[in-house]
Every structure is written in structure tokens, then in C-alpha cells.
Amino acid sequence: MDNDTTLLLGLDGLAVARVERLEDGTRRVHLITADEQARACPECGVFATRVKGSATTRPRDLPYGESGLDFRWHKRRWWCREPGCPRRSFTEQIPQIPAGARITVRLRVAVGRRVPDAGSTVIQAARDLHLSWPTVMGAFRTSAREVVDAPLPEVDVLGIDETRRGKPRCGRATDPTPRLDDLARRSPASSRVITTSHRP
Ligand SMILES: [Zn+2]
Numbered sequence: 001m002d003n004d005t006t007l008l009l010g011l012d013g014l015a016v017a018r019v020e021r022l023e024d025g026t027r028r029v030h031l032i033t034a035d036e037q038a039r040a041c042p043e044c045g046v047f048a049t050r051v052k053g054s055a056t057t058r059p060r061d062l063p064y065g066e067s068g069l070d071f072r073w074h075k076r077r078w079w080c081r082e083p084g085c086p087r088r089s090f091t092e093q094i095p096q097i098p099a100g101a102r103i104t105v106r107l108r109v110a111v112g113r114r115v116p117d118a119g120s121t122v123i124q125a126a127r128d129l130h131l132s133w134p135t136v137m138g139a140f141r142t143s144a145r146e147v148v149d150a151p152l153p154e155v156d157v158l159g160i161d162e163t164r165r166g167k168p169r170c171g172r173a174t175d176p177t178p179r180l181d182d183l184a185r186r187s188p189a190s191s192r193v194i195t196t197s198h199r200p
Helices: 005-008 105-117 122-128 133-149 178-185 186-199
Strands: 016-020 027-033 051-056 067-077 089-091
Touching: 005 016, 027 089, 105 122, 105 133
Parallel strands: 027 067
Antiparallel strands: 016 027, 051 067, 067 089
């Protein structure tokens, strides 16, 4: 369903079926699935053709205006009839709202950035985004894990810090301090001399 309201919402994979205004002024947005991939079995990948039933969820998204929007996603349950597939049925999901997720991916990303980048506390971010503390904390943990688990960028040039003390010297550096392997090569007598030479 490609309409202006869907375009305004900008939530990939979902279409706006209708919008209603409740008595308290809340705008309730009824959403339907608009992604063909949603009826692909998450286990075997085969597209299902037989509907099992329906379900309605209430995903949370980025705030819109002062009162926000109240979403109702009317989605379908499908039978997977692929022989050998252990998954007998499944419910539609889209990349922005994976199975079991209560908030959209774009909201989770926004929460994850708000805490470290804006210096906001978890409870303040929860107030600003009209979310509960556990939801914000869970989103922050997920974002933090993604940063920690991400591979480090490859090193193009490896150097040393340019800050140094004193004038630069060219040539081979000489270190008057005896190294352990040097001491090992020396005789016990010479080692004794070094030891005693450091006595006050
Ligand atoms: Zn399957």
C-alpha cells in the first residue's frame, strides 16, 4: 500500500492502512506488512502460501510530534509446509522490527547513540523518548555490544608518537644500561663488579 501516509512514516516494510484519533488525542496508526520477504520462513527460506492466523503487536518507534504515535501492526502467521523444515509456523517480521523486538531498529540505534554521544543518562533518555528504563537500558547494551564486537579498522601506517624530549639524534642508539642477556654472557666476576659498582 503505497500512499502519502506510508511515505511520511518512512518505515521500510510497513504500510499505513489507516490512522485514527483517540479521545485523548493520541493518533493510532494501523500498519500492515508491505514486504514480500516477510512471508519467507525464517528457518528454510521458502515462501509460505497458507495463512495460519493473525496477530497484532505494538512496536514503538521514534517520537513524532508532541504526543507521538501509537502503532498497531496487524501481521499474519503462516504455515511452513516445506517437507523437512522443523519450523511449522511463523509470524511475519521485517528488518526494522525483527521477531520479538518491541522497538524499531532505528529507535534502538537512536537510543544507543543518545546515551554515549549526548551524555544523557539512561533515565533521561527514557523520559525524552517516552520509553521505559529497561527498554532504553536494553537498547544501550545492544548498541554497546555491537561497538565492542565490531572488528578494528586495519592499520595502514604504523608509527610512533611524534612527541619527544630533547634533540633528535641520528645514528645507532647506545644504551649504557646492561641488558639481562649481556649479563648472562659475562663472567660471574664481571657481574660482581657491576653489582658492587652500583652500591652507594
Ligand atoms: Zn520452513
